[in-house]
Amino acid sequence: MVKAIRIQQTGGPEVMEYVDVELGAPGPGEVLVRQKACGLNFIDVYFRTGLYPQALPGGLGMEGAGIVEAVGPDVKYVQVGDRVAYAGRPNGAYAEARIMPADNLVRLPDSISFETAAAMMLQGLTVQYLFHRTFPLQGGETILFHAAAGGVGLIACQWARAIGVTMIGTVGSDEKAELAKAHGCAHVINYNTENFVQRVREITDGKGVPVVYDSIGKDTFIPSLDCLAPLGMMVSFGNASGPVPEFGLGELASRGSLFITRPSLMSYAAKRDDLEQMAAHLFSMVESGKVKIDIRQRYSLSEVARAHHELEARKTTGSSILIP
Structure with a gap:
């Protein structure tokens, strides 16, 4: 059993429930990731309120970083013990651990911390495609x-x-x-x-x-x-x-x-080769020091309602993360 955030219906921050979830074992193409940090993004509000639809009951959160603890059959790209990070659907990042498609994960360089990775994957990959693919800046x-x-x-x-x-x-x-x-x-x-x-x-x-x-x-x-x-x-x-x-x-x-x-990140990163190239570009920008990830808010996972209140009130600046 792990702690996770679940919603039974759409609405305000109060619809988010901090509950116990039984994970089971990863299936074909899936892995179990023990999460060290989870990202907090405005798109999470869209799913919580129903502006962006999803099946209910469901989870929230689209990015995180942690360690692969178990793998199912036919898994490519990662193995047990790998440091990994991800951004994109399916929702469910607000959790201590989760089972998810291995294809969504990229290996995380040792030089980048879990907290930095959780704060930068969705936002950093977004900037990467906006600047280099949607309208390629020269x-x-x-x-x-x-x-x-x-x-x-x-x-x-x-x-x-x-x-x-x-x-x-x-x-x-x-x-x-x-x-x-x-x-x-x-x-x-x-x-x-x-x-x-x-x-x-x-x-x-x-x-x-x-x-x-x-x-x-x-x-x-x-x-x-x-x-x-x-x-x-x-x-x-x-x-x-x-x-x-x-x-x-x-x-x-x-x-x-x-x-x-x-545009949306999910479209630009749908192909594995594109995801890997985008992530490598982001990692290189961060490792070079040209881009520093400014984490200005840290919340425990159980404080997610307060985090959403502050996000919607535009009280946050820079990046925000949840700590399981």
């Missing part, structure tokens, strides 16, 4: 990235600086602005005191940016389109303020034949 671009002081944002600040990209970041407070600047964000806009569309136009001498990376959703979507240069790309990869409102395709045409995409 260096020299000026980009707009919302929520620059969040977990994904602070990684993006450092990654952009490392590859020679000028990042304009938005935040919700002066404190978060200082945090983003400290992590390499070239220009920081407090959207509660400044008009970010106007500031982006000023910074770019009226040209706009070639790409906007937006995890906020409803509150920033339409203004973000106004920040794009003609033929620019809107990358909508989250809904922190709520789902993007309906809009007509004419909105894209009238602003200069814009492009739009709604």
Whole structure:
């Protein structure tokens, strides 16, 4: 029996139950991972509230790190005793241990701690595909990235600086602005005191940016389109303020034949070769010191309701983890 978080229905943080779960033995292609740390991400809120559907009753959490304790038949890539990390579905990372598909796991270098790995896999792999596959940055671009002081944002600040990209970041407070600047964000806009569309136009001498990376959703979507240069790309990869409102395709045409995409990590990492290459790139950025994972909140697994309250109230900055 292990402790894990389960939900019987969708709703507020109170629907999460800290319960005993019997794991059994891993089946074909599966492994049992004893987890040392679990990641906490805003996408977990989407599944808890039902914005993103899943079968119920179910678990929560999409990333973690630990040690392989048992393997089922026909397992590839990992073996008992391996240090491993993962990000992506199926949900269930909020647990002391779990049985999961071995194909989702990557071996973790000895130089990267379990806590760092649990804090960086989902967010770091997200930045990797956003910057190198969704809109491949070559260096020299000026980009707009919302929520620059969040977990994904602070990684993006450092990654952009490392590859020679000028990042304009938005935040919700002066404190978060200082945090983003400290992590390499070239220009920081407090959207509660400044008009970010106007500031982006000023910074770019009226040209706009070639790409906007937006995890906020409803509150920033339409203004973000106004920040794009003609033929620019809107990358909508989250809904922190709520789902993007309906809009007509004419909105894209009238602003200069814009492009739009709604990517997800699960699609970009669906092929094993892609997952391994993305993870290797992330590990190299962290091992080189170009990207440092800033863990600013640690909660015990039993404190998950408080963690979700603080996450939704935007009281967290950087990365957050749960400790089983």
